[in-house]
Amino acid sequence: MKKYILTIVLAAAVLTASVAQEKTAPRTEFTVELSTSSLEIKAGETKELTLTLNRSKQYSKSKATLGLSSGLPEGVTVTFEPTEGVLDNSIVKVAVAEHAKAGSYMIILNSTMQHKSKGATLKLVVTGGAGEAVSKN
Numbered sequence: 001m002k003k004y005i006l007t008i009v010l011a012a013a014v015l016t017a018s019v020a021q022e023k024t025a026p027r028t029e030f031t032v033e034l035s036t037s038s039l040e041i042k043a044g045e046t047k048e049l050t051l052t053l054n055r056s057k058q059y060s061k062s063k064a065t066l067g068l069s070s071g072l073p074e075g076v077t078v079t080f081e082p083t084e085g086v087l088d089n090s091i092v093k094v095a096v097a098e099h100a101k102a103g104s105y106m107i108i109l110n111s112t113m114q115h116k117s118k119g120a121t122l123k124l125v126v127t128g129g130a131g132e133a134v135s136k137n
Contacts, residue, residue, distance in 0.1 A: 026054055026055070026056050027056060028056050028058065029056055029058070029059060029116060029118070030053055030054060030055045030056060030059045030062075030111070030113060030116075030118060031053070031054045031118060032051065032052075032053060032054075032109065032110060032111050032118045032119055032120040033051070033052045033053075033054060033120060034049055034050070034051055034052075034092075034109065034120045034122055035049045035050040035051075035052070036049050036122075037120075037121070037122065037123060038122065038123035038124070038125065039094060039122065039123070039124055039125070040125040040127060041094060041096045041124065041125070041126060041127070042096070042126075042127050042128045042129075043075075043096050043097065043098050043099070043100050043102070043126060043127070043128045043129035044096065044097070044098040044128075045095075045096060046093055046094065046095040046096070047093075047094055048091055048092065048093050048094075049091075049092050049094070049122070050089055050090070050091060050092070051066065051080070051089065051090045051091075051092050051109055051111075051120070052088065052089050053087065053088055053089070053111055055088075055113075059113055059114065061086055062086065062113040062114050063084060063085060063086055063113065064084060064085065064086070064087055064111045064112070064113050065083070065084045065111065065112045065113075066080040066082075066083050066084065066090055066109070066110070066111050067080075067083075067109075067110055067111075067112070068107065068108065068109060068110065069108035069109075069110045069117065069119045070106065070107050070108040072105075072107065073100065073101060073103070073105050073124075073126070074099075074100065074101065075096060075097035075098075075099050075100030075101070075129070076094065076095070076096055076097070076100055076105070076107075076124065076126070077094075077095045077097075078092060078093070078094050078095075078107065078109070079092070079093045079095075080092055080093075081093070092109060094122075094124065096126050096129065098129070099129070100126050100129040101126065101129050102126050102127055102128065102129040103125075103126055103129075104123065104124070104125050104126075105123075105124045105125075105126070106121055106122070106123055106124075107121070107122045107124055108120070108121050108122075109121075109122055
């Protein structure tokens, strides 16, 4: 009897854990989520991340326009693919030029739908750029 009860409790715990991991749409409006909250990029390189829009039913068919709510450091470019439309995901490419200054920067990636904007913050760490000492062996 104890094994039977233990099996039921264990099955309920597994079911609860799997349900808790599912993404649910927000009740109102929408949210912006990034696949990673920070990126470390060497000067001269490009990296990608995914921007996901979680929409309520009210926003499910709204056209989204992606962009930035913050300025970019010199030598850093951010592009979205796609940039606008009725989309759920976009690939974000962050490119750092050779001359970009090394450092840590906060960039806000956003989406605008129905005249409302929401964003998510990305911490960008640029390494090996201008201003960073080069080690000599």
